[in-house]
Amino acid sequence: MTTSTLFLNARVLGADSENVLVENGRIARRGAPADCEAVEVVDVAGNIMLPGLVDLHTHLREPGFEQSETVLTGTQAAAAGGFTTVFAMANTNPVADNAGVVEQVARLGEEAGYATVHPIGAVTEGLAGERLADIGGMAASRAHVRVFSDDGKCVHDSLLMRRALEYVATFDGVLAQHAQDPRLTVDAQMNEGEVSARLGLTGWPAVAEESIIARDVLLAEYLGARLHICHVSTRGSVEIVRAAKARGVCVTAEVTPHHLLLTEEFALGYDARFKVNPPLRTEEDVIALRRAVADGTIDIVATDHAPHPIDTKDCEWDSAAFGMVGLESALPIVNKTLVQTGMLDWSAVARVLSSSPAEIGKASSAGSLGEGAVADLVIFDPHASRVWSTSDLSGRSLNTPYAGIELPGRVIHTMRHGYFTFHDGNLRDEALVAADAQKYGHLSSTQTVAKD
Amino acid sequence: MSATLLQSDDVTRALTRIAHEILEGNKGSSNLVLLGIPTRGVHLARRIAGILERIDGDTQIPVGSLDVTMYRDDLMSNPMRESALTQVPVDIDGKTVVLVDDVLYSGRTVRAALDALTDVGRPAIVRLAVLVDRGHRELPIRADYVGKNVPSARGERVNVRLSEIDGDDVVSVTSGGDA
Amino acid sequence: MRHLLSTHDLDRDNAISILDIAEDMASFGHRDVKKLPALRGKAVVNLFYEDSTRTRTSFEAAEKRLSADVINFSAKGSSVSKGESLKDTAQTLDAMGIDAVVIRHGSSGAPHLLAHSGWIDVPVINAGDGTHEHPTQALLDAFTMRKKIYGEDSRGKDLSGVRVCIVGDILHSRVARSNIWLLSTLGASVDIVAPITLLPHSIGAWPVRVWHSLDDALASGCDVVMMLRIQAERMTHAYFPNAREYGRFWGLTAQRYRRLNSETIIMHPGPMNRGLEISSEAADSPQSLILEQVSNGVFVRMSVLYSLLTGAKGQLA
Numbered sequence: 001m002t003t004s005t006l007f008l009n010a011r012v013l014g015a016d017s018e019n020v021l022v023e024n025g026r027i028a029r030r031g032a033p034a035d036c037e038a039v040e041v042v043d044v045a046g047n048i049m050l051p052g053l054v055d056l057h058t059h060l061r062e063p064g065f066e067q068s069e070t071v072l073t074g075t076q077a078a079a080a081g082g083f084t085t086v087f088a089m090a091n092t093n094p095v096a097d098n099a100g101v102v103e104q105v106a107r108l109g110e111e112a113g114y115a116t117v118h119p120i121g122a123v124t125e126g127l128a129g130e131r132l133a134d135i136g137g138m139a140a141s142r143a144h145v146r147v148f149s150d151d152g153k154c155v156h157d158s159l160l161m162r163r164a165l166e167y168v169a170t171f172d173g174v175l176a177q178h179a180q181d182p183r184l185t186v187d188a189q190m191n192e193g194e195v196s197a198r199l200g201l202t203g204w205p206a207v208a209e210e211s212i213i214a215r216d217v218l219l220a221e222y223l224g225a226r227l228h229i230c231h232v233s234t235r236g237s238v239e240i241v242r243a244a245k246a247r248g249v250c251v252t253a254e255v256t257p258h259h260l261l262l263t264e265e266f267a268l269g270y271d272a273r274f275k276v277n278p279p280l281r282t283e284e285d286v287i288a289l290r291r292a293v294a295d296g297t298i299d300i301v302a303t304d305h306a307p308h309p310i311d312t313k314d315c316e317w318d319s320a321a322f323g324m325v326g327l328e329s330a331l332p333i334v335n336k337t338l339v340q341t342g343m344l345d346w347s348a349v350a351r352v353l354s355s356s357p358a359e360i361g362k363a364s365s366a367g368s369l370g371e372g373a374v375a376d377l378v379i380f381d382p383h384a385s386r387v388w389s390t391s392d393l394s395g396r397s398l399n400t401p402y403a404g405i406e407l408p409g410r411v412i413h414t415m416r417h418g419y420f421t422f423h424d425g426n427l428r429d430e431a432l433v434a435a436d437a438q439k440y441g442h443l444s445s446t447q448t449v450a451k452d
Numbered sequence: 453m454s455a456t457l458l459q460s461d462d463v464t465r466a467l468t469r470i471a472h473e474i475l476e477g478n479k480g481s482s483n484l485v486l487l488g489i490p491t492r493g494v495h496l497a498r499r500i501a502g503i504l505e506r507i508d509g510d511t512q513i514p515v516g517s518l519d520v521t522m523y524r525d526d527l528m529s530n531p532m533r534e535s536a537l538t539q540v541p542v543d544i545d546g547k548t549v550v551l552v553d554d555v556l557y558s559g560r561t562v563r564a565a566l567d568a569l570t571d572v573g574r575p576a577i578v579r580l581a582v583l584v585d586r587g588h589r590e591l592p593i594r595a596d597y598v599g600k601n602v603p604s605a606r607g608e609r610v611n612v613r614l615s616e617i618d619g620d621d622v623v624s625v626t627s628g629g630d631a
Numbered sequence: 632m633r634h635l636l637s638t639h640d641l642d643r644d645n646a647i648s649i650l651d652i653a654e655d656m657a658s659f660g661h662r663d664v665k666k667l668p669a670l671r672g673k674a675v676v677n678l679f680y681e682d683s684t685r686t687r688t689s690f691e692a693a694e695k696r697l698s699a700d701v702i703n704f705s706a707k708g709s710s711v712s713k714g715e716s717l718k719d720t721a722q723t724l725d726a727m728g729i730d731a732v733v734i735r736h737g738s739s740g741a742p743h744l745l746a747h748s749g750w751i752d753v754p755v756i757n758a759g760d761g762t763h764e765h766p767t768q769a770l771l772d773a774f775t776m777r778k779k780i781y782g783e784d785s786r787g788k789d790l791s792g793v794r795v796c797i798v799g800d801i802l803h804s805r806v807a808r809s810n811i812w813l814l815s816t817l818g819a820s821v822d823i824v825a826p827i828t829l830l831p832h833s834i835g836a837w838p839v840r841v842w843h844s845l846d847d848a849l850a851s852g853c854d855v856v857m858m859l860r861i862q863a864e865r866m867t868h869a870y871f872p873n874a875r876e877y878g879r880f881w882g883l884t885a886q887r888y889r890r891l892n893s894e895t896i897i898m899h900p901g902p903m904n905r906g907l908e909i910s911s912e913a914a915d916s917p918q919s920l921i922l923e924q925v926s927n928g929v930f931v932r933m934s935v936l937y938s939l940l941t942g943a944k945g946q947l948a
Contacts, residue, residue, distance in 0.1 A: 197831030197833050200762035202762075269743070314718055316717055519655060533942075535655040536655060537786075538658050538659065
């Protein structure tokens with residue numbers, strides 16, 4: 001049986017309205033006539049259509065930390081935020097450092113069906129920074145791992161980092177570095193500066209990030225290896241990446257939505273919802289990061305969605321967990337910080353939130369709205385403003401830093417592989433999504449990708 | 453609306469009369485200690501002591517201040533009160549202490565002063581002198597020496613100005629908004 | 632003013648009011664009956680997550696002199712390691728119907744959290760939090776300086792024109808932070824002396840003049856020298872090489888003490904490391920006000936308790 005959806009009046013990548021026909025999980029026709037045959041017709045009334053968003057940096061917490069998030073609840077949050085593909089970080093318990101764990105995570109994602117889940121493999125065994133993890137085994141597994149990261153921990157040993165870059169390159173992968181010199185950040189709590197000094201919180205100097213990035217781009221340059229820098233947070237880091245790119249180093253970089261919007265000043269009330277790694281920085285850093293996205297120095301925006309149970313945030317700052325949830329709020333924040341400021345147009349948004357992360361992570365079926373592409377897409381109303389609250393969250397944890405802040409824009413529909421995961425402002429039913437995923441999941445299955 | 457009750461001369465006359473009455477009641481100035489209740493009571497006590505010394509020749513009358521803030525029974529119901537200095541110049545045990553205040557109203561300040569006095573020592577006799585008694589007592593307390601009895605309504609305010617603080621000596625009554 | 636969490640957000644009028652009321656409290660300190668009935672019927676909890684016999688005893692004396700009921704709740708170690716969260720403890724205390732919390736905690740900001748989390752709705756007094764602030768210490772230091780300078784005429788005065796030199800581990804010192812803000816608010820000028828390792832990286836943003844040489848700072852003339860306690864663990868974390876070298880460069884040695892102007896006041900928040908940051912000759916000298924600091928601590932804490940716990944909503948008039 002043929003399924004089809006006709007989107008009327010969609011401003012694809014922000015361009016003039018057109019009609020888009022989706023059939024059997026793929027974009028069948030752009031510029032389709034309004035009266036063409038379709039099972040379902042959805043008039044999106046001039047809202048923006050973007051390719052389904054791709055998050056290169058998500059913590060789904062399963063296995064091991066299911067009280068914070070599961071693959072199901074995390075991908076529901078993803079769908080609510082317009083994401084159709086997420087890369088799940090390796091710091092689970094057990095750590096995703098072998099084929100067994102990554103295959104489990106990928107399978108849970110396929111069954112849930114709210115987003116395509118690409119597990120990220122650990123670089124080192126147990127994230128301990130001592131011995132390489134089963135990188136080849138994970139790359140060759142059904143999960144087809146192409147991104148490797150010890151995120152949460154930095155691969156700080158220089159020799160190990162060199163070997164890791166080389167070994168990951170052997171399997172056509174990319175190493176995503178969490179740049180944090182552990183010695184310069186012992187007990188660190190927030191950005192080192194006037195605010196940390198006043199609050200008596202141990203400072204986290206920018207140089208602890210920058211020195212690692214500087215070393216790693218030099219290693220990548222020397223080795224000719226591919227390097228991705230997670231959550232760049234300082235102006236100095238931007239300068240290092242910019243200079244490296246100018247020399248032709250094969251480096252890519254990401255920034256989180258929260259580093260594009262929030263500053264260290266939010267720590268003034270000791271509210272641990274604002275405690276995050278890397279820490280919120282200064283206004284100057286925020287401006288530099290926005291410019292870096294605009295000029296392409298920073299390639300992508302990635303959420304670093306980090307769910308935590310309430311009691312790990314509702315406590316003394318130095319006892320609190322690092323991290324904030326971010327999937328649902330990512331697109332409104334990009335809208336606020338980059339689109340409304342005139343720094344990016346919608347096709348550039350599609351680049352930083354979809355096609356570039358797909359490319360870095362080798363998720364070749366994602367990131368396009370061309371005819372024949374897998375129908376992963378999001379409809380976004382950029383004008384529907386609202387004061388953010390925890391009721392805007394669809395995951396299991398509530399640690400959003402934006403509660404009470406006005407954020408512009410609202411995801412209306414999210415479609416993955418031709419079926420809705422989020423429809424008319426609501427998550428679609430779990431059972432219906434799982435059933436659709438069984439029919440159309442093969443479009444992005446690893447076997448398909450492997451044959452491409 | 454403000455009406456003057458006592459002019460500068462009236463205040464002096466009233467204090468002089470109080471001084472005479474104290475001497476009469478005490479049969480001389482021996483053993484007397486005057487303790488004023490801050491702020492204006494302390495100045496009134498000093499003035500009365502000065503008059504006593506003039507009347508009674510070369511005796512020195514000890515004068516001090518007794519702050520009652522910590523002993524008040526309304527600390528939790530009014531805005532926080534700034535306290536004042538307590539300075540008791542001599543041992544008051546066995547003495548005749550005259551407490552001096554500007555206005556006697558509910559009697560609660562005097563009640564607090566009696567408690568405060570208990571923590572300082574054990575006088576043989578305690579007397580009370582006030583410049584104005586405006587009535588409306590809430591406790592069984594009365595003054596031994598009164599400069600002027602002023603019948604007043606509860607809504608009215610009795611204002612005492614003293615030259616040491618306010619530049620001139622005037623006692624006036626102001627009608628309040630909600631009597 | 633509902634809480635006393637820091638001196639950074641304490642304005643001049645409130646600070647002077649606390650110091651003035653402390654003067655009145657001090658006037659009761661010498662008589663036979665030291666107890667005042669002001670806080671009769673109020674229950675104050677001393678919630679101490681860190682050992683500090685000095686500070687707790689001082690608060691306890693202040694509470695008892697004001698006739699408050701004192702409940703000592705010592706929860707040594709972090710709340711996380713103990714298994715009961717600060718939130719649970721706060722809600723438990725709230726359920727008991729207490730009237731104020733005095734909190735000492737190893738985590739910076741814990742008193743702020745307690746005051747603003749909504750877990751408990753009573754005045755919170757910070758008795759030292761992590762490396763953040765220790766406001767009552769700064770208030771008693773200011774009180775001690777003012778008393779020494781103005782004697783009986785202290786009421787209403789600030790510290791304009793007074794030069795205070797704070798020496799030692801500024802980076803980790805809650806005493807230094809609280810003093811820097813309060814002294815600046817009261818019009819004093821603050822000089823800081825320390826090796827760069829023991830200064831916050833952004834010290835330039837603070838209202839202080841920075842010296843690295845104690846000798847130069849002392850030679851430039853100051854009215855008060857405040858020595859800070861140096862923690863032994865700083866040595867193992869490479870803030871300075873060893874105790875001998877620290878004492879040689881930043882200690883108030885007997886030699887440095889003898890070179891001081893005889894009017895210069897010597898202070899130390901205690902407990903002292905004699906022979907390290909301060910020599911016995913300096914600590915026990917007539918210029919030292921270290922014991923006055925201790926006695927004044929009780930009066931200042933009485934004043935703070937009185938100011939926060941009386942009044943219709945703990946408001947200053």
